[in-house]
Structures are given as C-alpha cells and as structure tokens.
Amino acid sequence: MRLSARDLTLGYDQRPISEHLDLEIPDGRLTVIVGPNACGKSTLLRALARLLRPSAGQVVLDGEDIHAYPAKEVARRLGLLPQTSIAPDGITVADLVARGRHPHQKLLRQWSERDEAAVVNAMAATGVTDLSGRLVDTLSGGQRQRVWVAMVLAQETPIMLLDEPTTFLDIAHQIELLDLCLRLNREQRNTMVAVLHDLNQACRYADHIVAMKAGAVVAQGDPKAIVTAELIEDVFGLPCRIIDDPETNTPLVIPRSHHANRRNDVRQPLRR
Amino acid sequence: MVVAEGRPGVSAQRPAGLAAGDAGRSGVLLLLVAALAATCVLSVAAGTRTIALGTVWDAFAHFAGTEEHVIVRELRVPRTLLGLLAGAALGVSGAVLQAVTRNPLADTQILGMNAGAALFVVFAIGVLGLTGIWSYVWFAFAGVAFATVLVYALGSIGRGGATPLRLTLAGVALGAVMSGASAGIRLVKPRAFDYLRFWDVGTLAGRPAQIAVAVAPFVVLGLGLALAAARSLNAVALGDDLARTLGAGVVRTRVLSVLSVTLLTGAATAAVGPIGFVGLMVPHAVRRIVGPDQRWILAYTMICAPILLLGADIAGRMLIRPAELQAGIVTAFLGAPVLIWLIRRRAVSGR
C-alpha cells in the first residue's frame, strides 16, 4: 500500500472535520470517493496530498510519514488537481500544462526533452492539443478543466488525486474524462483517487469506492458489494432503488420519486 | 505550429503556445540591452549643456580636467549609474510584488512602501541629523518593513483577510498619511529642508556620487533574490495549493520575495527619493510582450525599467531647459494615463 491514512484527525482552526479516520488507497486501482457536500472529501484529499497537516495521526506515503519528505519528492510521486484553480492572466494552454513539470526541473537544467514529451503526451491524452496555443482565459469551462487535468498528467506522478474533475463537463466529456482516468490506470498502473458526485459513474468506474459522511468513512470496497439502497439512504438521506446497470452490470442508483403517486399530473402535456 | 530551431528531436511535434520563442525572447532581450546602453550614453551626453560624444570618450580616455570632462565624470556618470540601479530596483520590486500577491495592480508605491521608506529617511535626516547615505539607507529598509507590516495588518483586519482590494486601500491610505508626516517633518525642520527637497518627488539630479556605490550591493542582492524566487513564483501563480503539490515552497517564496522587495525599494528610495509608476508600468508592459513566465518578466523588467527611468530623467532635462523637471514628475505624467488605460482595458475585457 503506497498511500494510506492512519488514525487521522483533520480540521480547520481546532474545528474537527474528520476524527480517527483510517483509509488505505489500493495500489494501481481507481478509487472513487463519494459523499454529500461538505462531508470532508476535499479536506481528506488535501491531507493525503500533504497540503493539510493532521492534528493527530499520519498520512503514510511509501512507508514514511508524508510530512517527512521534502516537498519536491512528494511532488514527484503524488499529484493533486484541487477543486478550483486559478490560471495566471494571459497564459497559453501549453504553458499552463508545462507548469506541471515544476517538480522535475532543476535550477540549471530547466527544460528537457523529457519535459516536452510529457507536455505533448498530456495534451494528447486529454484532447487539448488543438487548443495548445489558445489563451486559457478564452476557453469554455469544460475545455479549461481538461487543460487542468493535462497539467496534473504532465507531472507524471504514479499517484494522482482528482477533486471533482468532472464538475464543469457535459455528459460526453465527463465520460471521456473518466475513460481517460481508467485508461491511465489500466495502461500505466497509476493509482488514481477521484471525488465524484455521480453515483452511477462512481459505480461504473471505481475499483474501490469510499463512501463518506460527516468526515467519517462509512463504507468502502467493491461497488458491487457495498452500494446498497440502505447505504445511499444513510449517506445521502436519499430513498432510492438499486438496479443493475444494463451496460456494465454495476449498481445503478434510481432515486425514489416524490411524484410517483401523482405521475399523471406531472406527465400531463401543457395545453396551449 | 511553432518550430523551434536547434531542437531537431522534438521540433516536429512541438505544440503551439509552448513557451517556445525562447530564441525570439532572448533576441529581443539583447536588443533591449542595446537600447539601454544607448540610453546610458544619451544620459551622459544630454542635458542643460550637451556634450559631444567624442568629449565624453575623452573624459575617460584622455582626462584633461576641462569643465566638460568634470561634468561627465563627476555629475553625469554617477547620475546615470544611479538611474540604472534605481530603475532596475523599482521595476523588479514591482514585478515581484505583483507576482507574489497575484495582483496585477500591486506596486510598492500603491502599497505604501515607498512612502514608508521616505518617511523613515526624512526622519533620519531631518530629526536625527544623519546625512550620510550609509546611515540612512538602513532607515529606508526599516521604513519599507514598517509600511509592509502596517499595510498588511490594516488590510487583514476583519473577516475575509487580506484581499487585494483591502491591501490596496490600506496601502493608499497609509501612504498618504506617511507622506503627510514626511511633509510635516520637512516644514518644522527648515535646516534640513534643502537637503530634503528631492523627497517631494524623486530625482536623479544633485545626488552625491558615492550614493550609487553605496546602494549598489543592496540592489544587486535584491535582484539576485528576485531571480532566485522566479521559478517558484511561476508555481505560486497557480494558487497556494497547486504550488505546494508541485513542490514549490510557498512560504520560502514569500519570504524571498518580501526580502527582495524590501531591499530594492529601500535602496531605490534612499538613493533617489520616492519615484512612482515605474514598478507598476514596466512589468505590465513586459507581460504583454513575454507572457506570464516570471523568469522572462523579471529579466525584461530589469532592462526596461532603467530605460524608462533614465528616459524620464533625460526628458526632464531637455523639456524645460535650462531648468530641470524631476524624473519622478515625468514618470507620474507618463504613468497616470497608462494606469487609467490599464484599468479600462481590464474592465473592457471583463477581468
């Protein structure tokens, strides 16, 4: 297990968000974290990425406390796409992706062919090669999100943490991005952790799903084994039915309808 | 597709928009260095009394003690050197401040740092009676540090912390108060008045020759610190979280930047008085040419800012001959419209 959390207590200004949290991120797998808004998913990701120092417990990376490493060493092993990011004014797509090479550059040898190859590959993988000369400010939300993912890809870390990478994307681009994550995971054996809101996508793509509620991990494991109507109701407070996804045989979450008994009213076509 | 020469292995697939024009940017930088050299020559030759280039040459090669030779060696050359150092210091401190605060309108003058340095120097000269640059340059550094802490503290009061807008307002307000205090000291200490005249608006004129020599080490150190922080500043531009996950030391970068700005602003203000707008205008103009890479922004600013300051000084000498307009007034005349234009342009482009 390259990345794990042991007995973590996380919080901001003494206000605890998570207490005594244990988590093991399976190597070479795609792990998806789900949970309601403000339950502490981003907080956990930030702790796993060394951005937040736990008030107790530790995050262990390759057998050592993550805070024992130099920052650059962590940056060569683990990359994070935060939930929101700022692009500098007037930066081109290619230049932004190139900033992902920071941990691989040295003071004297600043830009190598390996850096360039990483940037080219990352842009090709995310489908932004055609945008490479464009200013990031002029892109749509979805294009911009793919550029940010490309930047993290260019970092070429064996572990990647993505906080809500699909949020600004339309459905086709969501699937495309998740396919990309899966491909990177399958082909390069990357360890991926993504926070997703769409439970059905989570069930489809995750090898390992982690359900969080109020800062705690409520359940984790193979989505087929753990995603049940009881779990979803417990975590999200949403009554639902679970059926088999006809495409993938993974769990498909169907929320119960409040209008089920009034279906005829709702379905009635508008009179002109 | 931009094809970069000298990189045959990758040129075929080199993506457009990738900080490619390194060759192009180095070329333009060389041209600017040449322009700076020409400006320096002009600054030595031009003035109330125009001195032929041949005479300038003789002043060094065959010094004969003529009046013109003395003007060149005792007045014009130190003045030019001062412009070089102060220009680079003012420009680069503005560029570093804009980068580290991620605020394109940050400037040592707007954040009250020049006024802080000026107030402390005026206090040292007017009240304590210190006159040597070696004694009051330390007051300039202390003044910048004082203003930085005060502006930051005032800007962070209340909920929401130190936003760029709050810091700007705090800087402008405190700057005005400190400038007022400087003016007060000058009025009640008429003996020091003469010495302090140039603290109203900065000028390169009439400064003792040893001043450039005295501030040079501080300027060089400040520029070095800025360059050392440049690459991390590129990462910090993406936000603190991303900067840290990219392995950049955010705190270290901030400390380096603040040290650099303190040294540069303190040294420049001690040497030439409070000169505004150079640190605001030059990094802005430069960013439009080289894009958002701080390494290039700093390198270009280091060359372009002295061109602007020396240019303003030369213009001030020529415009109302035989009298002189202080360089600080000329940069303000140039800077105010540029500032308005910048703000309007940003408003129009919706950012």
Ligand SMILES: Nc1ncnc2c1ncn2[C@@H]1O[C@H](COP(=O)(O)OP(=O)(O)O)[C@@H](O)[C@H]1O
């Ligand atoms: N920087 C911060 N300072 C204080 N509280 C924070 C901060 N970031 C998040 N929180 C709080 O921590 C809780 C968990 O937030 P977060 O981890 O962002 O949730 P999620 O990502 O699951 O939506 C929320 O109540 C949020 O308000």
Ligand SMILES: [Mg+2]
């Ligand atoms: Mg979140």
